[in-house]
Amino acid sequence: MTTPPQMLLPLFFFKLTNNNKHMQFFHIPYHSNTKTMTKLSNLNLNLNLTTPQQDLPNGNNIFTLMQHIQMLEILLAITVFIVIHSLRQKKHYGLPIWPLLGMLPSLFFALRTNLYEWITDVLKQQNGTFRFKGPWFSSLNCIVTADPRNLEHLLKTKFSLFPKGRYFRDTVRDLLGDGIFNADDETWQKQRKTASIEFHSAKFRKLTTESLFELVHSRLLPVLESTVKENVSIDLQDILLRLTFDNVCLIAFGVDPGCLRPGLPKIPFAKAFEDATEVTVLRFVIPTCVWKAMRFLNLGMEKKLKESIKGVDEFAENVIRTRKKELSLFCDEKQRSDLLSIFMGLKDENGEAYSDKFLRDICVNFILAGRDTSSVALSWFFWLLDQNPEVEEKIVEEICRVVKQKEDIDMKMKKEEFFEGLTFRPEEIKKMDYLHAALSEALRLYPSVPVDHKEVVEDDTFPDGTVLKKGTKVIYAIYSMGRMEAIWGKDCREFKPERWLRDNARFMSESAYKFTAFNGGPRLCLGKDFAYYQMKYAAASIILRYRVKVVENHPVLPKLALTMYMKHGIKVNLHKRDAEEIHKYLRG
Numbered sequence: 103m104t105t106p107p108q109m110l111l112p113l114f115f116f117k118l119t120n121n122n123k124h125m126q127f128f129h130i131p132y133h134s135n136t137k138t139m140t141k142l143s144n145l146n147l148n149l150n151l152t153t154p155q156q157d158l159p160n161g162n163n164i165f166t167l168m169q170h171i172q173m174l175e176i177l178l179a180i181t182v183f184i185v186i187h188s189l190r191q192k193k194h195y196g197l198p199i200w201p202l203l204g205m206l207p208s209l210f211f212a213l214r215t216n217l218y219e220w221i222t223d224v225l226k227q228q229n230g231t232f233r234f235k236g237p238w239f240s241s242l243n244c245i246v247t248a249d250p251r252n253l254e255h256l257l258k259t260k261f262s263l264f265p266k267g268r269y270f271r272d273t274v275r276d277l278l279g280d281g282i283f284n285a286d287d288e289t290w291q292k293q294r295k296t297a298s299i300e301f302h303s304a305k306f307r308k309l310t311t312e313s314l315f316e317l318v319h320s321r322l323l324p325v326l327e328s329t330v331k332e333n334v335s336i337d338l339q340d341i342l343l344r345l346t347f348d349n350v351c352l353i354a355f356g357v358d359p360g361c362l363r364p365g366l367p368k369i370p371f372a373k374a375f376e377d378a379t380e381v382t383v384l385r386f387v388i389p390t391c392v393w394k395a396m397r398f399l400n401l402g403m404e405k406k407l408k409e410s411i412k413g414v415d416e417f418a419e420n421v422i423r424t425r426k427k428e429l430s431l432f433c434d435e436k437q438r439s440d441l442l443s444i445f446m447g448l449k450d451e452n453g454e455a456y457s458d459k460f461l462r463d464i465c466v467n468f469i470l471a472g473r474d475t476s477s478v479a480l481s482w483f484f485w486l487l488d489q490n491p492e493v494e495e496k497i498v499e500e501i502c503r504v505v506k507q508k509e510d511i512d513m514k515m516k517k518e519e520f521f522e523g524l525t526f527r528p529e530e531i532k533k534m535d536y537l538h539a540a541l542s543e544a545l546r547l548y549p550s551v552p553v554d555h556k557e558v559v560e561d562d563t564f565p566d567g568t569v570l571k572k573g574t575k576v577i578y579a580i581y582s583m584g585r586m587e588a589i590w591g592k593d594c595r596e597f598k599p600e601r602w603l604r605d606n607a608r609f610m611s612e613s614a615y616k617f618t619a620f621n622g623g624p625r626l627c628l629g630k631d632f633a634y635y636q637m638k639y640a641a642a643s644i645i646l647r648y649r650v651k652v653v654e655n656h657p658v659l660p661k662l663a664l665t666m667y668m669k670h671g672i673k674v675n676l677h678k679r680d681a682e683e684i685h686k687y688l689r690g
């Protein structure tokens with residue numbers, strides 16, 4: 103018969119006391135004579151050298167054997183007690199809490215599966231918020247939340263109480279420096295204000311639409327067409343990353359890196375940047391003292407990070423050098439509407455021009471903001487379309503409705519020529535509500551920034567009652583929010599663009615604290631409007647021309663990094679859409 107767990111602890115104490123009684127009965131005092139001591143050493147010797155049968159007549163031997171067995175039992179009882187006690191904490195805290203290690207073993211286990219799904223499961227069990235307890239020697243304690251009330255509190259109502267904080271800054275500083283993603287207070291305000299004025303200027307809007315138009319028609323579509331002609335599959339995520347990289351470099355720094363070209367040249371920067379974001383995020387899940395020691399000794403992942411940051415820096419320094427040279431030669435900084443030129447013309451708090459290091463940080467942060475986010479969102483979107491062909495149909499229908507309204511469209515045009523030269527104006531892109539909804543739905547399920555971080559600077563309490571002590575770290579789990587029945591209903595895991603449509607199939611946005619893919623409050627994404635325009639333009643241009651089919655059995659998994667890349671990219675085959683099919687919609 104097995105002992106019930108609740109009996110193990112009393113049993114353990116019983117054994118201890120019982121054991122002591124024996125110990126007292128056979129106790130050999132320190133002042134015992136040499137004869138007794140000799141007997142004892144003989145006994146030890148006997149125990150080692152004789153067989154159990156030979157020991158039987160010897161009472162002392164049996165006792166020692168029993169003592170060993172009892173010790174084993176005690177150890178076993180302690181172990182079982184600890185295991186049961188730790189596992190029982192799961193009911194209350196969502197995860198087992200182990201002595202010294204806290205919840206770290208569960209986290210390590212989760213790192214081998216899908217970390218975001220694991221966080222979601224724990225959050226669901228704990229009604230939207232849980233406290234993660236790290237090992238006693240680490241700085242991993244934090245509150246994880248997916249409750250919209252807490253998000254509104256954190257991102258808007260009490261914004262000043264929740265900066266990014268020192269822990270976040272120290273963890274990502276090697277890569278992001280003092281750039282906008284990593285800055286608080288004045289350093290953030292200054293960058294936000296400058297970038298915000300720029301993003302809302304007519305000049306900048308013109309630059310963004312023109313550069314995107316050029317990139318889609320002169321680079322993206324020809325590259326895609328060549329893969330169709332050659333009948334080869336491609337990694338669509340790679341192509342989209344190239345598109346958004348060229349785009350962000352054009353609008354933010356006024357340089358054209360030319361990544362998206364026939365032959366898809368190797369881009370050392372891209373690899374270095376992806377490696378750097380991957381290793382940086384690993385720092386969040388291992389104790390600070392461990393990665394700091396590894397950095398000091400230049401070991402393992404820290405060695406890799408150092409090397410990749412070198413690759414990132416080389417690119418940024420080259421951009422800054424070239425831009426400075428151009429500005430000194432042509433003195434036309436006033437004419438320039440890219441962000442880097444604007445920052446180069448500004449002065450810091452001492453009235454000095456910004457240092458090259460600070461300009462480097464600005465470059466790297468804008469690449470992270472503008473390159474990775476839209477491209478990974480589009481990759482997940484195309485994957486979801488592959489799984490939901492009825493949504494794809496509706497998008498094609500909508501695009502055709504918009505095309506039909508173009509006054510310059512010639513319906514009698516030969517079918518083969520139809521797609522050539524078919525472009526969209528910004529007001530036409532605006533009319534694509536269903537496409538807008540489908541992209542929002544993809545971002546709800548696969549937000550480009552899956553988790554984000556804040557730190558508490560003053561004791562406070564969340565609207566859900568969670569007590570927050572000064573210095574507590576808060577993780578808001580954007581990925582999990584899209585999978586909460588309490589927020590989106592029973593069908594939360596389904597891809598349903600219709601949930602975003604209201605009267606007359608018009609797109610209706612949601613509260614930023616429920617749909618947090620673009621953050622909310624004073625730190626709302628500055629590139630949101632541009633990102634939607636860019637994603638809609640690229641998606642509409644591709645979908646109208648091609649059916650995008652994911653290669654069978656291609657593994658699709660999120661990668662652990664600052665943005666939610668697909669771990670193995672997304673291998674697809676493009677099938678040219680039949681012009682007859684499009685004409686059918688146009689006539690209908």
Ligand code: HEM
Pocket residue numbers: 282283294297350471472473475476479545549550551554555618619620621624625626627628629630632633
């Ligand atoms: C699908 C596309 C995008 C998504 C999902 C997205 C999401 C986000 C999120 C979640 C943040 C908050 C990050 C944080 O504070 O930790 C953010 C901030 C920001 N985003 Fe975006 N973003 C997208 C595209 C873009 C683009 C294309 C640009 C610019 C070219 C851009 C520029 C920025 C900037 C400058 C910030 C910093 C705002 C601040 O801290 O004040 N974003 N974005």
